[in-house]
Amino acid sequence: ARDGEDGPPNRFMVGDVKQSIYRFRHADPGLFMAKYAAYRPWSGAPEPGAAGARIVLGANFRSREGVVNAVNFLFRQIMTARAGELEYDRDAELVYRAGYPPLPGGDGGEPAPEPPVELHLLDGEEPAPDGAGDPSGAGGEADPGGFEAAAGAGDGTAGDGEDEAADPLLEELAELTAIEREARLIAARIREMVDGTAGQPPVQVWDRKLQAYRPLRYRDIAILLRAATGRINVLMEVLTQAGIPAYGQMATGYFQATEVRVFLSLLQVLDNPRQDIPLAAVLHSPIVGLSAADLARIRLAAPRGSFYDALVAAAAPQEAMAVRDAAAAAETALVEATPDAAAGGTPDGAAAATPHGAAAATPDGVAGATPDGAAAATPDGVAGAAPDGAAGAKPDGAAKAAQDAGAEGAAPDLQKVLSRFLESLDRWRTLARRRPLSQVVWQILQETGYLHYVGGMPGGAQRQANLLALYERAREFDQFARQGLFRFLRFIERLQAEQSDMGTAPALGEGEDVVRIMSIHKSKGLEFPVVFVAGLGSRFSEQDLSGDLLLHRDLGFGPQLVDPELRLKYPTLAYHAVREATRLANLAEELRVLYVALTRARERLILVGSVSSLRKACTGWARALAAPGWALPESLLLSARCYLDWIGPAVMRHADGAPLRKLAEEAGLAGEGGLNPAVAGDPSRWAVTIWTPVSLGELLQAGEQAAPPALDWARVGAAEPLDVPADEALSARLRERFGWRYPFEPVVRRFGKLSVTELTGYFDPDDEAPAEALVAPEGAASSTFASRPRFLLEDRRALSPTERGTAMHVVLQHLDLGRPLDPAGVGIQLAEMVERELLTPQQAAAVDVEAIADFFASPLGARIVEARDRVQRELAFTLAVPAAEVYGDLPPEVAAGDVVIVQGMIDLLLAEEDGYVLVDYKTDRRDPEQAAQRYVTQVRLYRRAVEEILGRPVKEAYLHFLASRRSIAM
Structure with missing residues (x-):
């Protein structure tokens, strides 16, 4: 590329510096x-001597007018x-x-107005009864303190001493982080937009394909985050709990699934089966399906x-009754000794009474042994068949046995479950020693049904x-080269020890109907009909503003001064300069x-x-x-610590920013200059x-009340009918899907793909192979090997x-038609073919030399020999x-x-x-007229x-029967 050195400039630079992130x-x-500043604006024609021109491409063909106006409104104020x-x-x-065409309106036919840009602000502080309150905190990541104060407020009643103002939902919200509260709000808003509300139909979007x-x-929905780490999984969990399918590519979390x-x-x-924690986790998981009582x-x-010794002992038939008696005695003793802790003889209490509570029985010691410990192995309630923990649906059919094992006299059923597991365990361990690990993994997934x-x-x-x-x-x-189960597990352990976790496996494609969650950087170049931008109150990262030595591409080093005698270090002037320059560059990047x-x-x-504290933030805005x-x-712009410190002041100046101005007016700080x-x-x-x-809390509670009732997972696991309205x-959809049949099944x-020989048999009613032979049986594969291997031919006499x-x-394919084709000449060429290994001696001996010589002596054969240069075989x-x-x-x-x-081979x-003359040789010994x-x-x-x-x-076609030495015109 050049800029006018040996000709006109031909370098094109295209980009939007506002999107350099x-x-x-x-x-x-x-x-x-x-370059943008050096080039002159394009005037419509090249200017002589100009180094270049600047063409502004400001047209936006993506967003609705409301979105375009809102973006312009914000950045006119904050991007300087x-x-x-x-x-x-x-x-x-x-x-x-x-x-965009006008949005469809109501019954009157009037188009709907442009939808506003929505700004949802979650205030962590509940106003005091007198409206003044005592704000705490500033703009930035929300602090749950406000929620804690609200949840704990209220006057207790003198009569019963209970706190009437304590709301369980508020207490739950107080324990959530900012991103969790935002996720719940986003889930509720998505529900409203997709399903509609009592007074509002679902949101309509323009489909470019359907026009x-x-x-x-x-x-159509995407949720964007400035920092995705630690947030995507929270959003996915909340959305999933709300029944909203969501997908986000996470960089970590695979090993925690x-x-x-x-x-x-x-x-x-x-x-190694003598590992108590993994063994208890497997027994408590759906793979085996035991309850905490069974583990006790x-x-x-x-x-x-070890717990494995206890497992073997409990699985032994002679121990079945002893297990039941010991369990009953221990439960009874524990109820009498510590009724509060045992809660009526629960298995956790029983386990505590044993001399060696062992990893399997202590609530804190073993993942998967108790409801608390089980969280380590099955945090999503996987031990049951559903989120409610119902032990209904076990993939290996152990559900009923596991349920009955807790009843009086049910130890034999538990013993059967354990015996089956030990048999499977022994078989899998044998496979692990004899087969590749991947085959073992796949077989276990198939046998257990866990996948x-x-x-x-x-x-x-x-x-x-x-x-x-x-x-x-x-x-x-x-x-x-170094493989095997042991080395694979060590490899996984090293990854976990070095905190080298991997992202969850991608499970969805572009066409899946799910809400997508991603970082803003990953969204660059993409577009979505509806976009949520969450976490706007999160503080900007200041990671590169700390350290003993700062670097800047223009200012160089910014060190801190260290006084070893006083054991002090403090920033130098260069440190302050580099830090401030880096901070300003970071703010520009965040914009x-x-x-x-x-x-x-x-x-x-x-x-x-x-x-x-939104009230305090508004006083600053x-x-x-x-x-x-x-x-x-500029003082406001350069002191921002989060995106809301830019968005809040800008929206406050708009006519629609009255709610923010009202909060500021309560502090007496609004209205200066109007x-x-x-x-x-x-x-x-x-909005x-x-x-x-x-x-x-009221919004979330209303959403929970509007949500369909939770299923009775215990009845689902037992395959019993549910008491739900039809x-x-x-x-109708289920009947349509399950009753559907593939319309092209007869073709499948x-x-x-067929050979001409197979088709010939299909159309021949007298052929030994019936027409049904061309209908492939399920799972059948046609063989492509028609002839025997040579080593078998050599051992056969005929x-x-x-x-x-x-x-x-x-022989007919490789004969040289220019040489003598009498019996002697054919015999000579036949011997040469054996020498060239085109035929084996046994095959050459089976060739009818007289029949071949007779064919070339016939009128048809002579015709072929005469025109041998135009023959294809x-x-x-x-x-x-x-x-x-x-x-x-x-x-x-x-x-x-x-x-x-259809595949075939034309002999000649x-x-x-x-036109063409077509000849096909036949070695049939049947009557030529009938065989034709x-x-x-x-x-x-x-x-x-x-x-x-x-x-x-094809003007002529012949079948030549070598055995009867006749040519039949077809």
């Missing part, structure tokens, strides 16, 4: 801005040359060009020693993908990141953020009201909603008729024949458009001026193949 990869927006390294002027603004509005789907931990525990037990009874079978079981749990597709990813990792590990996030939305933009122009005061008319009257529309702990629409069971025919065809072809022609019994609507691939083709009728279909297909492929007619 990779400073952490050392991207420098200043390089682009230098000082704060954002770029002035958001007319050239930088977005220009609406998408041309029409349609109801919003989950796949319940199904992965359970299966790794099983692999650890296969390696196992421990009572052998109070001392299918987790597929029925919430987030089943993701859980199955995680288990399949574990299988794939085992298969990759099998390729190493660009925010710009990228807001411009991903096509139709709806919803902003969500948490503030520990109110300083923006006195700004004379569009831009916010609103700027130009800013307040901006055409953008905003500001402030959520206090009480109002958020859903005719659901029943027919061969799609060749089969088919093998003799093959030898004759080989053993001409292979492939032909596509409509399926309706091959399989006439197929329904026309099924066979329409389908073809059968002679080209003459007016059998090959009518074959010759017809040969004719068709020659005429369609070579484009010339």
Whole structure:
């Protein structure tokens, strides 16, 4: 590329510096801005001597006008040359060009107004009764203290001493982090938008393919986060609990997934069964399906020693009654001794009474042994068949036995379950020593049904993908020289010890109907009809603003001064300079990141953020009201600690920002100079909603009441009918899906590729192979080996008729037609073929030399010899024949458009001026006239193949029967 050195400039640079968000990869927006400032605006024609021109492409063909106006409104105020390294002027603004049709309105036919941009602010502080309150905290990550104060407020009643104001939902909200509260709000808002409310139908979005509005789907929604680590999994969990399918690519969390931990525990037990924690986890998991009471009874079978010893003892038939008696005695003793702790003889208490509570029986010692400990192995309630922990549906059929094991006299049933598990364990351990690890993993998944079981749990597709990813990792590990179960487990342990966790396996494609959760950086270049931007109250990262030595690309080193005598260190002037320059560059980067996030939305933009004390934050934001122009005061812009410190002051200046101004007015800090008319009257529309702990709790409680009742998982596991109202629409869909049959099933069971010989037999009613032979049995595979291997031929004294025919065809294919073809001449060439290893001596002995010589002495043979330069022999072809022609019994609507691939070999083709002469050799010993009728279909297909492929007619076709020395014209 050049800039005018040896010709006109031909370098094109295209980009949007407002979307340069990779400073952490050392991207420098200043390089682009230098060119942007150096080039003159494009005037419509090249200017002589100009170094270059700048063409502004400001048209936006993605977003609705409401989104475009809101983005322009915000960044006119917050993106300045000082704060954002770029002035958001007319050239930088977005220009609406998408041309969305008007939104469908109500019954009156009037179009609906443009939807506003929503700003949801979660206030961590509940106002005091007098409205003043004592705000604490500032803009930034929400602090749950406000929720704790609200949950604990209220006057106790003197009569009963109970706290009437204590709301369980508020107490629950007080224990949640900011992102968890935001996730619950987002889930509720998604439900409203997708399902609609009593007074509002579902949101309509424009479908570019359909060129029409349609109801919003989950796949139209994306949730963007500035920092995804530790947040995506929270959002996915909350959305899944709300019944909203969601997907987010997580960089960590694979080894913490319940199904992965359970299966790794099983692999650890296969390696060494004398590991109490993994063994108890497996027994308590759905793979075996034992309850905590069952684990306690196992421990009572052998109070001392490892849990595996107790398992073997409990599985022994002679110990069955002793286990029951010991369990009953221990439970009775514990109830009498500590009724509160034992709670009526619970298995946890019983385990505590044993001399060696062992990992399996202590609530804190072993994952999977008790309801508390089980969380380590099955945090999602995997030990039961459902989130409620019902022990109903066990994949290996142990459900009933595990339930009955807790009843009086049920020890024999428990013994059967344990015996079956020990038998399986021994067999799996044997397999692990003899087979590759991946085969062992797959066989266990199939035998236990665990892969299918987790597929029925919430987030089943993701859980199955995680288990399949574990299988794939085992298969990759099998390729190493040092392999095996022990080394694989050590490899996994090293990954966990080094905190080298892996992301969960991708389980969904682009077409899945799920809400997508991703970081803002991953969303760059993408677009979604509805975008939630969450975590706007999270503080900006200051990781690169601390340390003993700071670096800057222009200012150089910024060290701290260390005084070894006084044992002090303090920042130098250079340190302050580098730190401030880095901080300003980080703020400019965060502005660009925010710009990228807001411009991903096509139709709806919803902003969500948490503030520990919104009232106090608004008092700081109110300083923006006195700004004379569009831009916010630089002191306000440069002191921002989160995105809300930019969005809040900007929206407060809009006419729709009244809720924020009201909070500031309560502190007496609003109204200084009034609103700027130009800013307040901006055409953008905003819907500001402030959520206090009480109002958020009411919203979530209303959503829970509107949600369908939870299923009785115990009855589901027992395959019993549920007491739920009939859903005719659901029943109709189920009947449609389960009653559906593949319409092309008759075609599937027919061969799609046939040889001419097979087709000949199909059309020949007298052939020994019936037509049904062309219908493939289920699971059958056709063999491509028609002849015996040579080493078998050498041991045989006589060749089969088919093998003799093959030898004759080989000779006819390789004969030199220019040499003598009398019996002696054919014999000489036959001997040469044996020397060239085209034939074995045994095959050569089976060749009828007289029959071949007689053919070339016939008029047809002489004709071929004379025109030998125009002869093609053993001409292979492939032909596509409509399926309706091959399989006439197929329904026309099924066979329409389908073809059968037919392969064949033409023995000889002679080209003459007016067409081809086709010759096919036969070694049949039947009457030629009768045998010729059998090959009518074959010759017809040969004719068709020659005429369609070579484009010339076949004027003559002959069958030459070598045994009877006759040629039959077809």
